[in-house]
Amino acid sequence: MIVTKDTKLHDVVISEPAIIAVLSRFDITLGIGDNTVRRICDERGINSSFFVATLNAFIDDEYSGNDIFLAHKKESEAFLHRTGNYYLRFLIPNVEQHFNLLIRRNTAVNSNLELMRNFFGEVKTDILAALSCESQFTPCNAVEEKLDDLISMFVIHLSGNYDVNLCQAVLFAIIGLKKDINLYNRICKSLE
Protein backbone atom coordinates (compact mmCIF):
# COMPACT_ATOMS: atom_id res chain seq x y z
CA MET A 1 0.00 0.00 0.00
CA ILE A 2 1.08 3.59 -0.57
CA VAL A 3 0.48 5.91 2.35
CA THR A 4 -0.72 9.46 1.67
CA LYS A 5 -1.67 12.25 4.07
CA ASP A 6 -5.33 11.31 3.53
CA THR A 7 -4.85 7.62 4.38
CA LYS A 8 -6.45 6.45 7.61
CA LEU A 9 -3.58 5.45 9.89
CA HIS A 10 -5.38 2.37 11.22
CA ASP A 11 -5.59 1.07 7.64
CA VAL A 12 -1.82 1.29 7.46
CA VAL A 13 -1.38 -0.63 10.71
CA ILE A 14 -3.86 -3.32 9.72
CA SER A 15 -2.17 -3.72 6.34
CA GLU A 16 1.38 -3.63 7.76
CA PRO A 17 1.28 -4.51 11.49
CA ALA A 18 5.07 -4.38 11.87
CA ILE A 19 4.82 -0.62 11.36
CA ILE A 20 3.67 -0.28 14.99
CA ALA A 21 7.36 -0.37 15.91
CA VAL A 22 7.97 2.69 13.71
CA LEU A 23 4.92 4.55 15.01
CA SER A 24 6.10 4.14 18.57
CA ARG A 25 9.11 6.31 17.69
CA PHE A 26 6.63 9.10 16.91
CA ASP A 27 4.97 8.41 20.28
CA ILE A 28 1.96 6.91 18.52
CA THR A 29 0.72 3.78 20.27
CA LEU A 30 -2.21 1.45 19.77
CA GLY A 31 -5.71 2.90 20.04
CA ILE A 32 -5.00 5.38 17.26
CA GLY A 33 -8.68 5.99 16.44
CA ASP A 34 -10.21 6.61 13.04
CA ASN A 35 -8.11 9.56 11.92
CA THR A 36 -6.16 10.35 8.79
CA VAL A 37 -2.39 10.66 8.76
CA ARG A 38 -2.75 14.44 8.21
CA ARG A 39 -4.99 14.89 11.26
CA ILE A 40 -2.82 12.76 13.54
CA CYS A 41 0.31 14.62 12.44
CA ASP A 42 -1.39 18.01 12.96
CA GLU A 43 -2.56 17.04 16.44
CA ARG A 44 0.89 15.82 17.49
CA GLY A 45 3.02 18.39 15.73
CA ILE A 46 4.65 15.83 13.43
CA ASN A 47 5.91 16.88 10.01
CA SER A 48 3.43 15.00 7.80
CA SER A 49 5.65 14.85 4.68
CA PHE A 50 8.47 13.26 6.66
CA PHE A 51 6.02 10.94 8.43
CA VAL A 52 4.46 9.74 5.16
CA ALA A 53 7.91 9.20 3.59
CA THR A 54 9.06 7.18 6.62
CA LEU A 55 6.01 4.92 6.57
CA ASN A 56 6.29 4.36 2.81
CA ALA A 57 10.02 3.65 3.04
CA PHE A 58 9.35 1.06 5.75
CA ILE A 59 6.58 -0.60 3.77
CA ASP A 60 8.25 -0.58 0.35
CA ASP A 61 11.97 -1.29 -0.17
CA GLU A 62 11.72 0.33 -3.60
CA TYR A 63 10.09 3.54 -2.37
CA SER A 64 11.91 6.43 -4.01
CA GLY A 65 11.15 9.25 -1.60
CA ASN A 66 14.66 9.43 -0.21
CA ASP A 67 15.05 13.11 -1.20
CA ILE A 68 12.37 13.92 1.38
CA PHE A 69 14.67 12.65 4.13
CA LEU A 70 17.42 14.99 2.97
CA ALA A 71 14.93 17.87 2.69
CA HIS A 72 13.88 17.17 6.30
CA LYS A 73 17.34 16.56 7.67
CA LYS A 74 16.53 17.68 11.19
CA GLU A 75 13.52 15.35 11.49
CA SER A 76 15.50 12.52 9.89
CA GLU A 77 18.37 12.84 12.35
CA ALA A 78 15.99 12.98 15.29
CA PHE A 79 14.22 9.87 13.98
CA LEU A 80 17.54 8.02 13.53
CA HIS A 81 18.53 8.92 17.06
CA ARG A 82 15.23 7.62 18.45
CA THR A 83 15.59 4.52 16.27
CA GLY A 84 19.05 3.74 17.68
CA ASN A 85 17.65 3.96 21.19
CA TYR A 86 14.71 1.80 20.19
CA TYR A 87 17.11 -0.92 18.97
CA LEU A 88 19.00 -0.85 22.25
CA ARG A 89 15.93 -0.79 24.47
CA PHE A 90 13.51 -3.03 22.60
CA LEU A 91 14.42 -4.75 19.35
CA ILE A 92 17.81 -6.23 20.29
CA PRO A 93 16.69 -7.35 23.78
CA ASN A 94 13.58 -8.82 22.15
CA VAL A 95 15.70 -11.08 19.92
CA GLU A 96 18.01 -11.96 22.81
CA GLN A 97 15.19 -12.84 25.18
CA HIS A 98 13.55 -15.10 22.62
CA PHE A 99 16.87 -16.73 21.77
CA ASN A 100 17.66 -17.33 25.44
CA LEU A 101 14.23 -18.80 26.07
CA LEU A 102 14.51 -21.02 23.00
CA ILE A 103 17.81 -22.46 24.17
CA ARG A 104 16.74 -22.76 27.81
CA ARG A 105 13.51 -24.56 26.92
CA ASN A 106 15.23 -27.00 24.60
CA THR A 107 15.12 -30.43 26.20
CA ALA A 108 17.80 -31.85 23.91
CA VAL A 109 21.14 -30.24 23.20
CA ASN A 110 21.15 -28.35 19.92
CA SER A 111 24.55 -26.78 19.43
CA ASN A 112 23.35 -25.14 16.21
CA LEU A 113 21.08 -22.84 18.20
CA GLU A 114 23.99 -21.84 20.43
CA LEU A 115 26.08 -21.07 17.35
CA MET A 116 23.28 -18.96 15.91
CA ARG A 117 22.82 -17.09 19.18
CA ASN A 118 26.55 -16.34 19.24
CA PHE A 119 26.28 -15.11 15.67
CA PHE A 120 23.51 -12.76 16.73
CA GLY A 121 25.87 -11.55 19.47
CA GLU A 122 28.29 -10.57 16.72
CA VAL A 123 25.47 -8.75 14.88
CA LYS A 124 24.66 -6.88 18.08
CA THR A 125 28.28 -5.77 18.42
CA ASP A 126 28.18 -4.46 14.84
CA ILE A 127 24.96 -2.53 15.54
CA LEU A 128 26.42 -1.00 18.68
CA ALA A 129 29.54 0.00 16.74
CA ALA A 130 27.46 1.67 14.03
CA LEU A 131 25.26 3.45 16.55
CA SER A 132 28.26 4.73 18.47
CA CYS A 133 29.18 6.85 15.41
CA GLU A 134 26.27 9.03 16.46
CA SER A 135 27.35 12.29 14.87
CA GLN A 136 27.32 10.98 11.32
CA PHE A 137 24.65 8.21 11.45
CA THR A 138 26.63 5.36 9.90
CA PRO A 139 24.61 2.81 7.91
CA CYS A 140 24.77 -0.74 9.30
CA ASN A 141 25.38 -2.41 5.93
CA ALA A 142 27.20 -5.45 7.29
CA VAL A 143 24.41 -5.90 9.83
CA GLU A 144 21.75 -6.24 7.15
CA GLU A 145 23.82 -8.90 5.38
CA LYS A 146 24.42 -10.82 8.59
CA LEU A 147 20.77 -10.68 9.58
CA ASP A 148 19.89 -12.05 6.15
CA ASP A 149 22.38 -14.86 6.81
CA LEU A 150 20.81 -15.57 10.18
CA ILE A 151 17.35 -15.66 8.61
CA SER A 152 18.66 -18.16 6.01
CA MET A 153 20.09 -20.32 8.81
CA PHE A 154 16.66 -20.53 10.40
CA VAL A 155 14.64 -20.88 7.23
CA ILE A 156 16.92 -23.15 5.19
CA HIS A 157 19.45 -24.88 7.41
CA LEU A 158 17.94 -25.38 10.86
CA SER A 159 18.19 -28.97 12.08
CA GLY A 160 18.04 -30.95 15.28
CA ASN A 161 15.58 -30.59 18.14
CA TYR A 162 13.98 -27.27 18.96
CA ASP A 163 10.74 -25.69 20.15
CA VAL A 164 8.96 -24.77 16.92
CA ASN A 165 6.92 -21.89 18.37
CA LEU A 166 9.88 -20.29 20.10
CA CYS A 167 11.98 -20.73 17.00
CA GLN A 168 9.36 -18.88 14.98
CA ALA A 169 9.28 -16.15 17.62
CA VAL A 170 13.06 -15.68 17.31
CA LEU A 171 12.77 -15.64 13.54
CA PHE A 172 9.98 -13.02 13.56
CA ALA A 173 12.01 -10.86 15.95
CA ILE A 174 15.04 -11.07 13.65
CA ILE A 175 12.97 -10.32 10.54
CA GLY A 176 11.45 -7.29 12.29
CA LEU A 177 14.90 -6.01 13.26
CA LYS A 178 16.22 -6.56 9.76
CA LYS A 179 13.36 -4.66 8.16
CA ASP A 180 13.84 -1.81 10.60
CA ILE A 181 17.58 -1.64 9.97
CA ASN A 182 16.89 -1.51 6.25
CA LEU A 183 14.85 1.66 6.89
CA TYR A 184 17.58 3.04 9.17
CA ASN A 185 20.24 2.45 6.50
CA ARG A 186 18.20 4.07 3.74
CA ILE A 187 17.60 7.21 5.77
CA CYS A 188 21.31 7.32 6.69
CA LYS A 189 22.28 7.03 3.03
CA SER A 190 19.80 9.77 2.06
CA LEU A 191 21.63 12.13 4.39
CA GLU A 192 25.10 11.39 3.00
Place this chain on the structure above:
Amino acid sequence: MEKVNIAIVTSDTLSYLGVKKLLEDIPAVTVCHIADAAGLIDGNADRFDVIVADAAVCMSHLQFFLPRRSKTLVISDKPLVQPAFDFINRTDSAQQLSEKLIDYIDKLRTTASPQSELSQREIEVLTLVASGKINKEIADALQISINTVLTHRKNISAKLGIKSVSGLSVYAMMNGYLK
Protein backbone atom coordinates in the same frame (compact mmCIF):
# COMPACT_ATOMS: atom_id res chain seq x y z
CA MET B 1 20.58 -29.98 -14.47
CA GLU B 2 20.84 -28.46 -17.95
CA LYS B 3 24.15 -29.47 -19.42
CA VAL B 4 25.63 -32.84 -18.52
CA ASN B 5 29.44 -33.16 -18.33
CA ILE B 6 30.59 -36.71 -18.91
CA ALA B 7 34.04 -38.18 -18.33
CA ILE B 8 34.85 -41.39 -20.18
CA VAL B 9 37.61 -43.07 -18.20
CA THR B 10 39.32 -45.75 -20.21
CA SER B 11 42.68 -46.42 -21.77
CA ASP B 12 40.87 -48.28 -24.57
CA THR B 13 40.54 -45.77 -27.41
CA LEU B 14 37.94 -47.85 -29.23
CA SER B 15 35.70 -47.95 -26.14
CA TYR B 16 36.02 -44.20 -25.74
CA LEU B 17 35.18 -43.51 -29.40
CA GLY B 18 32.25 -45.95 -29.27
CA VAL B 19 30.67 -44.38 -26.18
CA LYS B 20 31.35 -40.90 -27.52
CA LYS B 21 29.57 -41.78 -30.77
CA LEU B 22 26.55 -43.08 -28.86
CA LEU B 23 26.40 -39.89 -26.77
CA GLU B 24 26.36 -37.64 -29.84
CA ASP B 25 22.59 -38.10 -30.22
CA ILE B 26 21.87 -36.88 -26.70
CA PRO B 27 21.37 -33.10 -26.42
CA ALA B 28 23.31 -30.85 -24.03
CA VAL B 29 26.05 -33.33 -23.30
CA THR B 30 29.81 -32.66 -23.28
CA VAL B 31 32.33 -35.47 -23.27
CA CYS B 32 35.87 -35.61 -21.96
CA HIS B 33 38.27 -38.52 -22.41
CA ILE B 34 40.46 -39.47 -19.46
CA ALA B 35 42.86 -42.26 -20.37
CA ASP B 36 44.39 -42.60 -16.93
CA ALA B 37 42.18 -42.79 -13.83
CA ALA B 38 44.82 -40.87 -11.88
CA GLY B 39 43.83 -37.79 -13.92
CA LEU B 40 40.31 -38.09 -12.57
CA ILE B 41 41.23 -38.90 -9.02
CA ASP B 42 43.55 -35.91 -8.70
CA GLY B 43 40.77 -33.47 -7.95
CA ASN B 44 38.90 -33.42 -11.27
CA ALA B 45 36.00 -35.71 -10.45
CA ASP B 46 33.56 -33.11 -9.16
CA ARG B 47 33.34 -31.19 -12.42
CA PHE B 48 31.71 -34.21 -14.06
CA ASP B 49 28.06 -35.12 -13.69
CA VAL B 50 28.60 -38.64 -15.05
CA ILE B 51 31.67 -40.88 -15.07
CA VAL B 52 31.64 -43.71 -17.61
CA ALA B 53 34.46 -46.03 -16.60
CA ASP B 54 35.93 -49.35 -17.66
CA ALA B 55 35.11 -52.16 -15.25
CA ALA B 56 38.82 -52.77 -14.70
CA VAL B 57 39.42 -49.10 -13.87
CA CYS B 58 36.42 -49.02 -11.57
CA MET B 59 37.40 -52.16 -9.67
CA SER B 60 41.02 -51.11 -9.27
CA HIS B 61 39.95 -47.72 -7.82
CA LEU B 62 36.95 -48.92 -5.88
CA GLN B 63 37.54 -46.56 -2.95
CA PHE B 64 37.30 -43.64 -5.33
CA PHE B 65 34.30 -44.87 -7.32
CA LEU B 66 32.13 -46.27 -4.52
CA PRO B 67 31.28 -42.87 -2.99
CA ARG B 68 30.50 -41.67 -6.54
CA ARG B 69 28.47 -44.69 -7.56
CA SER B 70 25.33 -42.60 -8.09
CA LYS B 71 27.00 -40.94 -11.05
CA THR B 72 29.19 -43.79 -12.29
CA LEU B 73 28.27 -45.98 -15.22
CA VAL B 74 30.55 -48.96 -15.77
CA ILE B 75 31.42 -50.47 -19.16
CA SER B 76 31.40 -54.22 -18.75
CA ASP B 77 30.42 -57.40 -20.53
CA LYS B 78 28.67 -58.95 -17.54
CA PRO B 79 26.90 -57.79 -14.38
CA LEU B 80 29.40 -56.48 -11.88
CA VAL B 81 30.50 -58.19 -8.73
CA GLN B 82 29.73 -54.86 -7.10
CA PRO B 83 25.97 -54.53 -7.75
CA ALA B 84 25.94 -50.92 -6.55
CA PHE B 85 27.05 -49.74 -9.99
CA ASP B 86 24.92 -49.22 -13.06
CA PHE B 87 26.58 -50.68 -16.11
CA ILE B 88 26.34 -50.88 -19.88
CA ASN B 89 27.09 -54.18 -21.54
CA ARG B 90 29.66 -53.80 -24.29
CA THR B 91 28.15 -56.79 -26.16
CA ASP B 92 24.69 -55.17 -26.45
CA SER B 93 23.49 -53.76 -29.77
CA ALA B 94 24.09 -50.12 -30.63
CA GLN B 95 20.40 -49.39 -30.09
CA GLN B 96 20.34 -51.05 -26.66
CA LEU B 97 23.46 -49.18 -25.61
CA SER B 98 22.04 -45.90 -26.86
CA GLU B 99 18.75 -46.45 -25.00
CA LYS B 100 20.60 -47.36 -21.83
CA LEU B 101 22.69 -44.17 -22.02
CA ILE B 102 19.64 -41.99 -22.75
CA ASP B 103 17.73 -43.54 -19.82
CA TYR B 104 20.67 -43.09 -17.47
CA ILE B 105 21.16 -39.42 -18.34
CA ASP B 106 17.43 -38.69 -18.26
CA LYS B 107 17.21 -40.25 -14.80
CA LEU B 108 20.17 -38.18 -13.67
CA ARG B 109 18.60 -34.97 -15.00
CA THR B 110 15.34 -35.58 -13.18
CA THR B 111 16.91 -36.69 -9.91
CA ALA B 112 19.81 -34.24 -9.89
CA SER B 113 21.00 -33.05 -6.50
CA PRO B 114 19.19 -29.99 -5.20
CA GLN B 115 20.91 -26.70 -5.94
CA SER B 116 21.59 -26.22 -2.27
CA GLU B 117 23.94 -29.18 -2.05
CA LEU B 118 27.59 -28.15 -2.04
CA SER B 119 30.11 -29.98 -4.19
CA GLN B 120 33.23 -31.42 -2.60
CA ARG B 121 35.29 -28.55 -3.99
CA GLU B 122 32.82 -25.98 -2.65
CA ILE B 123 33.07 -27.60 0.79
CA GLU B 124 36.87 -27.27 0.62
CA VAL B 125 36.57 -23.59 -0.33
CA LEU B 126 33.94 -23.01 2.36
CA THR B 127 36.15 -24.59 5.02
CA LEU B 128 39.08 -22.37 4.05
CA VAL B 129 36.89 -19.23 3.93
CA ALA B 130 35.44 -20.12 7.31
CA SER B 131 38.88 -20.61 8.80
CA GLY B 132 39.76 -17.04 7.84
CA LYS B 133 41.81 -17.59 4.68
CA ILE B 134 41.78 -14.85 2.03
CA ASN B 135 41.16 -15.61 -1.64
CA LYS B 136 44.84 -15.72 -2.53
CA GLU B 137 45.57 -18.21 0.24
CA ILE B 138 42.61 -20.37 -0.83
CA ALA B 139 43.78 -20.30 -4.46
CA ASP B 140 47.29 -21.37 -3.39
CA ALA B 141 46.03 -24.09 -1.06
CA LEU B 142 43.76 -25.64 -3.68
CA GLN B 143 46.00 -24.84 -6.65
CA ILE B 144 43.26 -22.99 -8.52
CA SER B 145 43.03 -19.42 -9.81
CA ILE B 146 41.63 -16.55 -7.74
CA ASN B 147 38.83 -16.19 -10.30
CA THR B 148 37.86 -19.82 -9.68
CA VAL B 149 37.87 -19.17 -5.93
CA LEU B 150 35.57 -16.18 -6.49
CA THR B 151 33.24 -18.29 -8.64
CA HIS B 152 33.11 -20.98 -5.94
CA ARG B 153 32.39 -18.38 -3.27
CA LYS B 154 29.59 -16.87 -5.36
CA ASN B 155 28.06 -20.31 -5.92
CA ILE B 156 28.36 -21.23 -2.22
CA SER B 157 26.57 -18.04 -1.16
CA ALA B 158 23.86 -18.57 -3.78
CA LYS B 159 23.28 -22.15 -2.66
CA LEU B 160 23.30 -21.47 1.08
CA GLY B 161 21.71 -18.00 1.16
CA ILE B 162 24.65 -16.94 3.34
CA LYS B 163 27.04 -14.18 2.25
CA SER B 164 29.08 -12.93 5.19
CA VAL B 165 32.32 -14.66 6.16
CA SER B 166 31.16 -15.02 9.76
CA GLY B 167 27.83 -16.44 8.57
CA LEU B 168 29.70 -18.99 6.43
CA SER B 169 31.86 -19.86 9.45
CA VAL B 170 28.75 -20.51 11.52
CA TYR B 171 27.32 -22.68 8.74
CA ALA B 172 30.62 -24.60 8.48
CA MET B 173 30.56 -25.26 12.23
CA MET B 174 26.89 -26.24 12.16
CA ASN B 175 27.71 -28.86 9.55
CA GLY B 176 30.93 -30.15 11.07
CA TYR B 177 33.20 -28.74 8.38
CA LEU B 178 34.98 -26.63 10.94
CA LYS B 179 35.69 -27.54 14.54
